[in-house]
Amino acid sequence: MSSAARRTALAIDALRHGWPVRIDGGAALLPAETGFGADSRARRMLISAARAVTLKLANQREAAVPEAPVLIRGAEPFDLALARALADPAQDLDYPMKGPFLAEQLDWHDAAVVAMELARLAGILPAFMVDPAPLGEVHDLASSDLAAWKETGSLVIATRARLPVAAAEDSEIVAFRSTDDLREHVALVIGEQRSDRAPLVRLHSECLTGDILGSLKCDCGPQLDAALRAMAEEAKTGGWGVLLYMRQEGRGIGLINKLRAYRLQDQGFDTVDANNRLGLPTEARDFPVAARMLDLLGVGAIRLMTNNPAKVDALRGAGVNVAERVPHQLPANPHNARYLATKRERTGHILK
Numbered sequence: 001m002s003s004a005a006r007r008t009a010l011a012i013d014a015l016r017h018g019w020p021v022r023i024d025g026g027a028a029l030l031p032a033e034t035g036f037g038a039d040s041r042a043r044r045m046l047i048s049a050a051r052a053v054t055l056k057l058a059n060q061r062e063a064a065v066p067e068a069p070v071l072i073r074g075a076e077p078f079d080l081a082l083a084r085a086l087a088d089p090a091q092d093l094d095y096p097m098k099g100p101f102l103a104e105q106l107d108w109h110d111a112a113v114v115a116m117e118l119a120r121l122a123g124i125l126p127a128f129m130v131d132p133a134p135l136g137e138v139h140d141l142a143s144s145d146l147a148a149w150k151e152t153g154s155l156v157i158a159t160r161a162r163l164p165v166a167a168a169e170d171s172e173i174v175a176f177r178s179t180d181d182l183r184e185h186v187a188l189v190i191g192e193q194r195s196d197r198a199p200l201v202r203l204h205s206e207c208l209t210g211d212i213l214g215s216l217k218c219d220c221g222p223q224l225d226a227a228l229r230a231m232a233e234e235a236k237t238g239g240w241g242v243l244l245y246m247r248q249e250g251r252g253i254g255l256i257n258k259l260r261a262y263r264l265q266d267q268g269f270d271t272v273d274a275n276n277r278l279g280l281p282t283e284a285r286d287f288p289v290a291a292r293m294l295d296l297l298g299v300g301a302i303r304l305m306t307n308n309p310a311k312v313d314a315l316r317g318a319g320v321n322v323a324e325r326v327p328h329q330l331p332a333n334p335h336n337a338r339y340l341a342t343k344r345e346r347t348g349h350i351l352k
Contacts, residue, residue: 007141008149015122023111029128032083041077042129048279069112087127090263123254167228183247191235200241201302202227216335252284291318
């Protein structure tokens with residue numbers, strides 16, 4: 001692992017533990033969600049652009065770069081309790097907002113953007129107390145370190161084993177490991193791998209609620225099961241299939257933030273607005289990792305099972321030869337009908 005990638009990995013771990021980070025030698029940033037210290041106080045906070053709009057700071061946006069993080073100051077110093085209430089829009093109905101707040105000039109835009117991305121990778125809310133006092137040991141890194149961490153060349157096959165599954169007894173599971181990332185992705189290869197026939201491939205993002213608990217709020221569990229059955233049928237006729245199971249819960253925002261988005265959906269927001277209200281992207285999956293997995297498996301052209309043309313474009317942009325898009329639509333239920341409608345109307349999924 002390069003020193004830059006190591007610094008980024010340590011920064012992500014620091015944020016998960018509630019420790020402050022400092023980017024490009026600038027202000028110390030204490031994560032609002034995980035930070036600790038009952039006596040911590042800060043004059044300023046760094047929040048997302050979407051959160052600034054919720055806090056009625058849109059008319060002050062001339063103080064910030066459009067769509068960039070926003071630096072705010074309150075009438076009184078922020079303590080951790082207020083910082084957390086400001087960070088989590090799901091608590092807006094429980095904790096009426098205090099104020100007024102003033103958006104200040106942000107002179108460290110690149111570092112602020114990196115801080116927000118580090119928060120997403122750590123699975124925490126994108127909000128920070130700026131230069132809090134008292135302040136413990138700070139982890140330092142550079143803005144450029146994040147790009148080094150995202151390089152996928154270190155991804156390797158860790159192990160593989162035969163794994164009969166309910167849909168197909170002739171299956172092999174392959175586990176991947178990266179020195180720069182704690183998430184361990186896996187692939188399930190169904191049938192006999194062959195070079196003269198493009199496999200049926202499903203890129204499936206981990207969904208604890210749908211895949212394991214049978215949630216009706218999404219279509220993830222049924223899509224996973226249907227994909228395995230389709231690959232098993234493909235194997236019966238001499239073909240084969242590959243399921244890439246990506247440890248990128250909530251399309252890359254993490255389990256806890258996905259559940260926060262669920263809470264916002266209960267308040268009336270759709271999937272896209274819920275993510276954005278949290279200051280998180282609608283799509284944050286790492287498609288180059290999927291491309292690297294396919295490359296390590298020796299997979300050439302693929303037939304991709306998806307209803308999302310953007311996924312096809314993203315994989316092609318990462319160097320994958322997507323020879324065909326195979327529709328993968330399943331019936332709606334009363335609980336996920338709006339979710340599927342949002343996919344169709346706002347994220348371009350091809351659904352009838």
